[in-house]
Amino acid sequence: MNAATTTDATHSIGSTPIVQLRRLVPPDHARVLVKMESQNPTGSMKDRMALSVVDGAIASGRLPPGGRLVEYTGGSTGTSLAFVCAARGIPMTVVTSDAFSREKRDHMRALGAEVIEIPSGDGRITADLIRSMMRRAAEVCEAPGTCAADQFNNLDARRGYASLAQEIWEQSGGRVDAFVQAVGTGHCLSGVGAGLRRLNGHVELIAVEPAESPVLSGGAPGAHRIEGTGAGFVPPLWDPALANEIVTVSTEDAEAMSRRLAREEGLFAGTSSGANVIAALRVAERLGPDGTVVTLICDSGLKYLTTDLYAT
Numbered sequence: 001m002n003a004a005t006t007t008d009a010t011h012s013i014g015s016t017p018i019v020q021l022r023r024l025v026p027p028d029h030a031r032v033l034v035k036m037e038s039q040n041p042t043g044s045m046k047d048r049m050a051l052s053v054v055d056g057a058i059a060s061g062r063l064p065p066g067g068r069l070v071e072y073t074g075g076s077t078g079t080s081l082a083f084v085c086a087a088r089g090i091p092m093t094v095v096t097s098d099a100f101s102r103e104k105r106d107h108m109r110a111l112g113a114e115v116i117e118i119p120s121g122d123g124r125i126t127a128d129l130i131r132s133m134m135r136r137a138a139e140v141c142e143a144p145g146t147c148a149a150d151q152f153n154n155l156d157a158r159r160g161y162a163s164l165a166q167e168i169w170e171q172s173g174g175r176v177d178a179f180v181q182a183v184g185t186g187h188c189l190s191g192v193g194a195g196l197r198r199l200n201g202h203v204e205l206i207a208v209e210p211a212e213s214p215v216l217s218g219g220a221p222g223a224h225r226i227e228g229t230g231a232g233f234v235p236p237l238w239d240p241a242l243a244n245e246i247v248t249v250s251t252e253d254a255e256a257m258s259r260r261l262a263r264e265e266g267l268f269a270g271t272s273s274g275a276n277v278i279a280a281l282r283v284a285e286r287l288g289p290d291g292t293v294v295t296l297i298c299d300s301g302l303k304y305l306t307t308d309l310y311a312t
Contacts, residue, residue: 009087013040013047014163018171018294023264024277029284030291033172034277035164038269042076042083042107043300045164049187050080052160053149054088063147068093070140071149072133074125074184074227075104076299081149082111093146095137099125100227103303116140124223127213127232151185152236158187165195168294177287178204180247180280180295182272183216184228186235188296190242207243208272208279211250216243225251225308226271228298247279254278255309258301268301271309 016039021032037045057063068091071081078094085092092113096105099120108115118133120126134152141148151157168176179196181189186207193205209215210230212222221232226249251271258274261267276295284293304310 009041010051010084013051015167016040018168019265019267021265021277024260025281025284028289029281030177030287030289030293031175032277032280032284033168033292033294034267034273034280035168035171035294035296036267037164038273038297038300040080042079043302044076044080045161045188045296045298046076046080047083048164049151049157049160050077050084052156053151053154054081054084054090056154056156056159057147057149063090064145067091067145067147068143069149070137070146071095071151072130072137073151074130075100075108076228076303077149077151078113078115079104079107079111082108082113085113086111093137093140095133095140097129097133099123099129101304101307103305104227107303122223124225125227125230125232126223127221130231130233151187152231155237157185158191158237161188161191162195164188165192165199168192169196169199172292172294174199175292176200176203176294177291178206178244178280178283178293180206180208180276180283180293182208182226182229182275182279182298183235183238184231186238186242190237190239193242204244204283205242206279206283207246208275209246209248210275211248211253214246214248217246217248226254226275227304228270228272229275245283247282249275249278258309261297262301267297269297270299270301270304273297273299
């Protein structure tokens, strides 16, 4: 390979395949397509936003040469940022918790990140836990030469999903009636939704959140186990007018669907993907056989082998 074609590992992000669900979708439902974001380098859609966040921090000067990136994260964002930082030679500190899978925490360490773990107490995700992680990350950022990724407030994260919208449109044959996505920061639904609506102004955007913590729906925050979603508070950059519909899915149902995806479709995924598919099937029933619903396999089931999702 000559110098002109040499790239670093970040160039393997994106261009993931799209798959039509065959066995889980009844014949009178819309076509349901799932974008296999689990085939990104770290096994997560978050690789896209991580590249955008790191490049944005460098371009703006917020991350100086030799500086350290700092982020609070449930795991997939931290793993993706650690991957990009490893490829670019940037030191990183991640603040996370034992409420998130051991696989994610071990993966971050393997990629060279310093990992600080905040005890959860009972292994469940709550607003208090997320806020305590955010506070600890802010303390780390008091040191000179550090840069906060601050995913909840970082518009570079949203911009990282622009390529995903274009890929979905092309791979679906320009037929997308609804896009369904679980909400953590809200950047993926916002970024993909904006891109799809530029191509088809009538695309429905469907937000998914844990039934145990339905804050986007106006309910009370609560504890759940759907990693990557349901922070327990409305994300600061969330636009209430964005979604046509908000669907709630329980942890138990999302886990059951993730296991069904593995057994019945051969798709090995995390719990948020199970929640996405449940919501997509509800929308597909409403749209009927002439419609197309697209959602994401957000990450790989390999990130959850020691959790209740797949542990035997």
